[in-house]
Amino acid sequence: MDLITFGVTITIVGMGGTLVSLWFLTIVIHVLKRFFPYRESDNKEKGR
Amino acid sequence: MIDAFQSGFGSLIMGFGLLTMENILMIALGCGLLYLGIKKEYEPLLLIPIGFGAILVNIPLAGLMEPDGLLRYFYNAGILTEIFPCLIFIGIGAMTDFGPLLENPKILLLGAAGQFGIFLTLLLALFLGFSKLDAVAIGIIGACDGPTAIYVTSKYAPHLLGAVSVAAYSYMSLVPLIQPPLMRWLTTDRERKIRMEYPRKSVSKNLKIIFPIVVTVLTCLIAPMGTPLMGMIMLGNLMKESGVVSRLTRASENEIANVVTLLLGLCIGATMEGSAFLKTHTLLVLSLGFLAICLDTVTGVLFGKLMCFVTKGKINPLIGAAGISAYPMAARVVQTEGRRYDDSNWLLMHAVGANTGGQLGSIMAAGIMLSVLKGMGLG
Numbered sequence: 001m002d003l004i005t006f007g008v009t010i011t012i013v014g015m016g017g018t019l020v021s022l023w024f025l026t027i028v029i030h031v032l033k034r035f036f037p038y039r040e041s042d043n044k045e046k047g048r
Numbered sequence: 049m050i051d052a053f054q055s056g057f058g059s060l061i062m063g064f065g066l067l068t069m070e071n072i073l074m075i076a077l078g079c080g081l082l083y084l085g086i087k088k089e090y091e092p093l094l095l096i097p098i099g100f101g102a103i104l105v106n107i108p109l110a111g112l113m114e115p116d117g118l119l120r121y122f123y124n125a126g127i128l129t130e131i132f133p134c135l136i137f138i139g140i141g142a143m144t145d146f147g148p149l150l151e152n153p154k155i156l157l158l159g160a161a162g163q164f165g166i167f168l169t170l171l172l173a174l175f176l177g178f179s180k181l182d183a184v185a186i187g188i189i190g191a192c193d194g195p196t197a198i199y200v201t202s203k204y205a206p207h208l209l210g211a212v213s214v215a216a217y218s219y220m221s222l223v224p225l226i227q228p229p230l231m232r233w234l235t236t237d238r239e240r241k242i243r244m245e246y247p248r249k250s251v252s253k254n255l256k257i258i259f260p261i262v263v264t265v266l267t268c269l270i271a272p273m274g275t276p277l278m279g280m281i282m283l284g285n286l287m288k289e290s291g292v293v294s295r296l297t298r299a300s301e302n303e304i305a306n307v308v309t310l311l312l313g314l315c316i317g318a319t320m321e322g323s324a325f326l327k328t329h330t331l332l333v334l335s336l337g338f339l340a341i342c343l344d345t346v347t348g349v350l351f352g353k354l355m356c357f358v359t360k361g362k363i364n365p366l367i368g369a370a371g372i373s374a375y376p377m378a379a380r381v382v383q384t385e386g387r388r389y390d391d392s393n394w395l396l397m398h399a400v401g402a403n404t405g406g407q408l409g410s411i412m413a414a415g416i417m418l419s420v421l422k423g424m425g426l427g
Binding site for chain 2: 001003004006007008009010011013014015017018019021022023024025026028029030032033036037038039
């Protein structure tokens, strides 16, 4: 594989992959927040 | 008898006779790193062992990096096996609070944008004639994350480990100097003064416990080669958030992290032997590393401006600069810059969210790069 092909491939897949993965994670976090909503009782800490 | 005395005394001055100009320069560089660490307090936990390791390895005939040398044992055990960066990540995970990120998840996108400098620098390194794997190791300086840079470089370009590590840790400590001019150049006065609302407390304890598990499974399925890094940081975070293994959490944050940091620094310094380090390409690596961090800041702030536009002014673009992995320094830089223009504008928690997003982003970027390399048959 020549250097240009390598560089362009890894740049597009790398930048795009990172952005899409973290965007997907953002959606997952929103879904998790619906399943695990905040409650006032969460202020109490387990013994640390 | 006289011959015996001559041989005996000769052995005492042989070291001086074998000292080269390269050794002297590297000993001076080691002293310089010690000065930065001790007097200026720039990342002292790392620059002191690195500086001292550089001095030790440039003493002729000491043989510390020979096959049976002291530093060689540490290097083989921790760097070649890639264990040291992974152990440090457990401690980093145990010290990280993803709460601000979970309060405002869209800030995670800034953590992605803050990694674009990695790939742009990789392209430039290829253009300048570096090989594919060397370019990968140089680009990863832009991750602004020492353990990640060491992990990738020791895997693909161990001959660049000294230069890449010194670049990564030195520039991380210089973030307060590198970022502000770029932040001012890229933003308007109106944008810098944008105040961001603090969301009502919306993160449950259960979410903080589930988060590291879900992140590990999802991100490691996407980029399996990043599993050692992502897995370790999330393990540390899970231990912290669970609250039931405080001894392990404390050990990860303190004893383990401290011992590994010491040995890691020594090993990095041990790669800075004069004849290997003082080459033209070292200067190029250091320059490209600086550029990588500048590009990270630029792309992060520009993405912040895009998010500001899309959200109709709800996001202050300055927090884009915190999308790099230099935690928590980059967040403090954003807070300081924001308050320069509006003394009562508190951007810190939003910047912390972007900064922790940058940590995830840097590991994700490295994992994706490693997985792509494996897919290409280069890993």
